[in-house]
Amino acid sequence: MTPVAVVGMDCVFPGAPDADAFWELLMRGGDAIGALPAARRDGAGFDDAVHGGFLDDIAVFDNDFFSIAPREAAAMDPQQRLLLQCAWRALEDSGRAAATLAGSDTGVFVGVMGSEWAQLHMGDYARVTPQLGAGSSTGMIANRISYHLNLKGPSLAVDTACSSSLVAVHLAVNSLLSGECGTALAAGVNLVLTPALGLVYRQMGLAAPDGRCKPFSADADGIGRSDGAGVVVLRRLEDAIADGQRIYAVIRGTAVNQDGRSNGVTAPSRWSQREVVAAACRRAGIAPEEVRFVEAHGTGTVLGDIIECAALGEVHGVPREQPVGLGSVKGNIGHTEGASGIAGLIKTALALHHRIVPASRFAARENPQLRLAERGLRLLGAPVRLPAGEVVGGVSSFGMGGTNAHAVLATAPRTARTAVRPLSGAPARTQAPVGVFTVSGDTPEALRRNLAAQAELLARRPRGDAAALCWTSNRVKAGLPYRAAFTARDTASLAAALRGAAEDERLRAGIAERVRHAPVVAFLYTGQGAREPGMTAALYEQSPLYRRHLDAADEALRPYTGGSVRELVLAEDPAVHTARRSQPALFAVAHALTATLADLGVVPDAVLGHSIGEYPAAVAAGLLDLDAAARLVASRARHMDGLPAGGGMLSVRAGQDAVAGLLAVEPELALAAVNGPADTVLSGPRDALARASGVLRVRGIDSRELRVGHAFHSPLIAPALPGFRADAEEILGQTPASAPARIPFASTLRGRMLGEEAPDAAYWAEQAAAPVRFADALGALVAETGATCLVEIGPLPQLVQLAGRAGLPSGTRLLHPAPGRGAGAGELAQMLADLYRAGAEPAWDELYEPGHRRAERLAPYAFSTEHRFWQQPAARAAAGGADGAVAAGGAGAAGGALAERTGRREPAAPAAGGSGAVPAPAADAERDPVLAAVVEAVVQVGEYPRERVDAGARFYEDLGFDSVMIMQLKDRIETRLPQAAGITVQQLLPALRSVGTLAEFVQEWITVGAAL
Known part of the structure; x- marks a missing residue:
């Protein structure tokens, strides 16, 4: 056998x-x-x-x-x-x-x-x-x-x-x-x-x-x-x-x-x-x-x-x-x-x-x-x-x-496990691998119980790496609506973090959230000013996944750059500040981060790129393939690097209106970027920028000079454009015709969603010199896609800071997988933890090396013990039942089914199929007699506590209704509202999204019937 x-x-x-x-x-x-x-x-x-x-x-x-x-x-x-x-x-x-x-x-x-x-x-x-x-x-x-x-x-x-x-x-x-x-x-x-x-x-x-x-x-x-x-x-x-x-x-x-x-x-x-x-x-x-x-x-x-x-x-x-x-x-x-x-x-x-x-x-x-x-x-x-x-x-x-x-x-067979070997050229690991430990529950109290249960079990384990435990938790403890996640390297610190969250309600409130739907994720690709020597070197060292993708990006660029972008970055070569080197390096980092996140199950629902960031954004959106983008970026960098020195850029903490007068008196300056209501960038000759900075200082407006060698996005770029445009026409002419973006693409050249338009050579040439309309593009992206999580893709957190000052809808998350030179696997894992708490379902396996993908014992799910259900036999029931009895046949029926509930009761959040919507305020039913009648009918059919049922409660996910209960509900509604008689079950079914939608349907039925 x-x-x-x-x-x-x-x-x-x-x-x-x-x-x-x-x-x-x-x-x-x-x-x-x-x-x-x-x-x-x-x-x-x-x-x-x-x-x-x-x-x-x-x-x-x-x-x-x-x-x-x-x-x-x-x-x-x-x-x-x-x-x-x-x-x-x-x-x-x-x-x-x-x-x-x-x-x-x-x-x-x-x-x-x-x-x-x-x-x-x-x-x-x-x-x-x-x-x-x-x-x-x-x-x-x-x-x-x-x-x-x-x-x-x-x-x-x-x-x-x-x-x-x-x-x-x-x-x-x-x-x-x-x-x-x-x-x-x-x-x-x-x-x-x-x-x-x-x-x-x-x-x-x-x-x-x-x-x-x-x-x-x-x-x-x-x-x-x-x-x-x-x-x-x-x-x-x-x-x-x-x-x-x-x-x-x-x-x-x-x-x-x-x-x-x-x-x-x-x-x-x-x-x-x-x-x-x-x-x-x-x-x-x-x-x-x-x-x-x-x-x-x-x-x-x-x-x-x-x-x-x-x-x-x-x-x-x-x-x-x-x-x-x-x-x-x-x-x-x-x-x-x-x-x-x-x-x-x-x-x-x-x-x-x-x-x-x-x-x-x-x-x-x-x-x-x-x-x-x-x-x-x-x-x-x-x-x-x-x-x-x-x-x-x-x-x-x-x-x-x-x-x-x-x-x-x-006994179980001894199965050989594949040894984990670092990729060629990767340095030996000097610290324990980082993982994300996930815990979830169907209510806030359930989450607290399960945090405590996991902490208790982990505290009894010998101290060691936590990666395998984290991997196991991602597979079995991650699917319920109330979620917490912790980055961890060892079991002792993980146990302490779990215990702290279980015992401190304020701390738990800061890390644990209720998921109602999956997040809408937009990627924001950083521009020219983000480059620095050694950018993402720590992540390259600690993450085999990122290492593989940066190596692939380097190979794609090498034929067109004449050298290795990867070696430039890892060697911390100051040449990264030159346009010829910085633009391919930024593209490689952005593309590698995008591919890394894709392997981890994080793919964007929309993209936006700032200046050079539009190239990796276009690859992510399917507007460019990797080879064409690599050739375009290398050409752009080469032509711009050949421009005379002397230009620069100035970041100004003021809006477009505040700098308009300054531009009028300094005609050599150009508006290079509008990044937000109080964030603009000027570009032009350095002496003109110095004069502008002095004027702004007198006005009490902060400004700072950006570390660039040229006046990007200004007329001073014009000499580089003919050669670049010619190259772009040749490159794009050798590739299949661009199709509309696979995912929404917010153009910072146009300041809007690109729609059916596919960028051509003229677009990319204009994009190099025209102002970056980041604020308009971001506003259009959020408005049209409903983005709830903005993830910056680049080596420094710049765009998320701008977005944080842009007046985005409350609750919008601003995340970064590699926020700074020293950021490594821990920061990448933390971003996954944040996305998971927001409702994302990462592909956790790729966060871990193969040797850590093994099942470990975790504490079993700690179910609530505060509800007791015991239906007494008939002999007991005939004697009067027990205090607090809830009748098996409905309120007021003979006999009794004891349904005791002790302690604080949370709204339902069914783990096995529902998501546990929180009921709306009870005052709605008091003001609406039809809603009140429907609520009371629901309470009677299910024998719920009265405070449990309100307009927001959903019949299937929250209240566990089935076809039998729907039949009983129809009868009770007609008893309480005789004017609703004649409604068929088939007519009721579409209205059974929530108690409130059913009440609306019944009210409409009664109103129409009265009119007839």
Whole structure:
């Protein structure tokens, strides 16, 4: 059989709220058995003596995260709620965010032994609702996961009694191997909600009086029932390796069979158990003697233990040097029934992952009737460390009705990782690589919880590079609407930053933002004045990505410049100040930065270039190809460098009107650039500029001379234009005709968006001498594209400073990937962090070298625990229910579904599909009677808190409405507004964008009806 990898897991078992706690419980030989929680006894028929393995509070559920209405959450079987959260966390543990699998063929296979929730509630016909019907269905357990995570592969619940979840694993494995799905979630869940099955066990003589399973012990006296849920994420081994996922263990083979006609439908069959184990070994392609340990079914019933050991002995009891280790997790947590197989599989996968098998609880008093030694078996009285190399273990699970399952697992293969080698000529790295650690949540409070959870886990790690942790966080912790991001090189400083943000609300408010939509990004390409020796040298040293692209730009320019731009820059040659050298160097840096950001998933929605910056902007927009642009830039630089010296430029902190009079008295001066309302540049002879500077100083206007060798954008450039234009005509004549820009291009020559016009030779010649109309071009770009992030592309932050003084719309971000000579990989990473917080989705992989793209353990998502949903059985409800009850059938209905909410409640921000719009002020509904009626109908249908629903709340994303709820909403609106009668569901659907849009539609319907 082709191997299948276990790449992720999550579980909730008695005494163990997650996989780490589960492993710790097993390693210390812990006992999770205790008394039944008091809340479950009420109305369910339990007596006070019930003991077993129980979860502390199964009423807790983060319904807002999954966009589930309170009414629906209260009606849902807690088994469904548990598995939804486990599935999300298991996918995170696999190194993949659930959102990345949306729409995929991912399958969901869940083992479950019926619904005791349905037994408690569906018999009271007066309280039955559609929500309770779906919430009580066993089949819906898998479907819930598929629906809320938008997974489109197979989705089925499996009930073969106690073997259900291992049979689910078997089906998931086969689905993967057949190509039916590319990823599979295999799961099991069990909750003890009624005493019914316990009574069955007692009447069959199978119930342990103390509620403890004592597998293979002389003290074994029956079964103790337990809660539990577990999910594993499975992938074909080759796919898991290709994607760099962490592999806990490999499933080498599985098998399922049936007892057939044995001594009774509930009696186990030694021969069938033997055959299922042997069949799994055959499918795995291993000999039975290769199996080092078996996680047995091991319920602690005398007959069951004897039959199982006899079957295992016949398969594994071949002549062997060491007996097979034997254990059963039921000794620690009890019999989790439908979840017992997944509990055993997770234990086995963890044992192989950690290369140590936990001790068998109750091994001290071995049952002599089992004849373990002569059968080649032994109980493990202490943990056993596994040897190097591949190690094989088995897992068994047997159903009461005779459906048996066995799986053979092995340690994960050692996969060679490609060594990270610096590119040729790159200096050795002297500091740890920088990464961006991302954390997100569905509400501000969720973000705080998860910042704290990550900080706590990281603080326990040894100090080291943070790059792999950052890469992992980008894959699994980046998709929710409230976002924080931190640049980091080491784990200690990262943990401190996370902790500080979690504890300081003001600090958190400064780094964490809510995403409503993706940003509109515009690139602003810097002009002539930005060049300096050594520009971007630090980034070249620290970023292999930028290094590659600057090398490529250098190669494109070299044939036309007669030398290496890269060497000029890295050598910090002052020749970079000459026009002949500076213009190609600026072009190379801008083009390399553009390509670097493109590889990182940051591409512009619009571009603008200042002077020489229009050339890389034109390449980015598709108006020029790289070769043509390189030839044009080299020609422009050569012709301008040949001009006589003596010209200069003066930057003035005043508007165009303020310098107009000065230009009138100094006719040799020209207006070279209008950069903003109070930013202009003059160009001309140096003596005229000196006189102008003196006049401006007297007027109290600041000015400074720019470091240039010529009077660019003035009539003094005119002698260079004929030669340059001739070259441009030849260059552009040898290239395909220019097409309109692929993305909006703001022309600083025209001071507007270029539209359908394609720059020709005349354009580029005029552009060299005419004024730069940066302010007009920027205003047009922002107005026509709605740009929300302006990213300067160049070696110094100049244009973002001008833009900051240009009166842009509030909230416009001004960013720079390389703001200064010493800027390196840290500044580039910081810009990505800023864009991510703004709503961008960078292509994070390219920020990291291949050796750092490996999955690391992060803290699982910390769900909210402030909402509790518990629908009391009918007997309790008839007695009056509980304070704060919310009726399952709507407000005022008989009975009660307790939906407690403690602490501050945030607006919904559903992680699995919605974005959590914040409701509008409640005063709107008070002023509008139709809106008020619609709001109250929505509140009643979903049983939301009144403050939760307002005009801005969206039906699907925020409130979790479905077709059933829409039907109920229509009925309630007509009850409250009889004049709205006659509206059909089909007519309602287009209006269901938000509560406010629905109210507008209803108002229009009523108005039109009244007019008729």
